[in-house]
Amino acid sequence: MQLDPGHEQPAAACPVRLLGAATLELFVADSAGAPREGLDVRVSVEPAGRVQGGYAVALNLEEPPFDARTDSEGRCRVGGLPPEVALTLELHEGTQLLRREELRLEPGEQRALELDGRRTLHARRSHAGGRWQSGHRHRGVAVAGQRPALVSGRNQRRSRRARSGADGRFTLEVGVGSWVVFPAPPPIGARSPRGPRTDIAPAAELVVIAPEQTSAEVTLTCWRGLYLSGTVLGLPSVSTQARGFPAWMVCATGEDASIEMSLSNGTFSIDPLPPGSYQVSASGPGGLTHSEPRTVAAGTSSSCCA
Structure with missing residues (x-):
């Protein structure tokens, strides 16, 4: 809203929509239906979705605390949510992300959701020559859409990590939904431009975990020296x-x-x-x-x- 130099009155009328806040009622249970206590629920919204003044104005605002924790009955309530904007609901156990959902609420809506907890993804890693590979880091990243061949580091904060054992096997604790599993490339500082190219190509496999599943299996085939x-x-x-x-x-x-x-x-x-x-x-x-x-x-x- 633009004000005149004297600040007596605005130069033009600026309508402001006043919408009723929305509320989420959550129930979280494991695969057997038992309530999950002590899980952190976090609802976030992009800065530009919180104000009408544009992205630059939104960046100067403090993000409101849309956080809650499940009680002994696996329930919690998150109120005061902004309606008609894209919201991201995340379910955490400590530092691990169990589930991530995108949703949009109507003004004054009170929505009840039932969420399940984590699932186990069993994986095994082999070299293109057929040998099982041990001691390597892997990541599972929650994604939506079709299978990507390469995965960037932009989603690493929402990833699971594991290291393969002597038989090439590793396990990731994941939530329901689509997950891309791939060998993590070495840190950039560890690569030598003059040395042989031995980095592992981060070719990914897409695994979809259905609500009724308790585990899934995938085999990764890794390639070296391709540039x-x-x-x-x-x-x-x-x-x-x-x-x-x-x-x-x-x-x-x-x-x-x-x-x-x-x-x-x-x-x-x-x-x-x-x-x-x-x-x-x-x-x-x-x-x-x-x-x-x-x-x-x-x-x-x-x-x-x-």
Whole structure:
């Protein structure tokens, strides 16, 4: 709302909608129907959904505490929720996320939900050559939609983690819903650009846990040494690029993955990757200049002529 310099009255009328707050009544039980006590319930909303003044205004507001904990009967109540905006309901046991739901409530609505607790996901990891792999970290990330071939780190805060044993087996405690399970790549600081490419391709498997299930099994096949590297020819000089010109990009597109990265002195290296063929092309600032795409297999080097 814009005010005049004297603050006597607003320059234009600004209607404000006053909507009745919504309420959630929750009952949480395990797979046998027994109530779960002491679980943390958290309801959150994106900042832009809490005000009409736009995203910049919303970032300056403190997020209201929409938190509760289940009692001995597995029940809790979360009140004062904003209606007509996208809400995220999370069920936690300590630091572990058991379940995550998206919902939207009407003004003044009082909704009752019954949630179940966690399930067990049994998995086994093998190398592409058939050997069982031990001592490696794995993650299970809650997702929605179709199976991705590569998983980024943006959802790591909602993930489960485990390490495979001597027989390649590991177990993740997960909730009902869709989970992507994949081998966790090593920390960026642990990789050496001059050493052999031994990073494990984080190819993922999608596992759907139904409400009636108590466990599920999945086998991961891991691949090593698959990368794409090369040089883009015909680029502007380094001094020209250093004067603030936008970076050139290289894009590798496969059957289940599309990866884009900026160039470093005209060269690129994309790894790790799932097996298969990729179309590699380079694009100039603003996407106005494109090279002819070249089809190469993961594990080889190539060059793109811009």
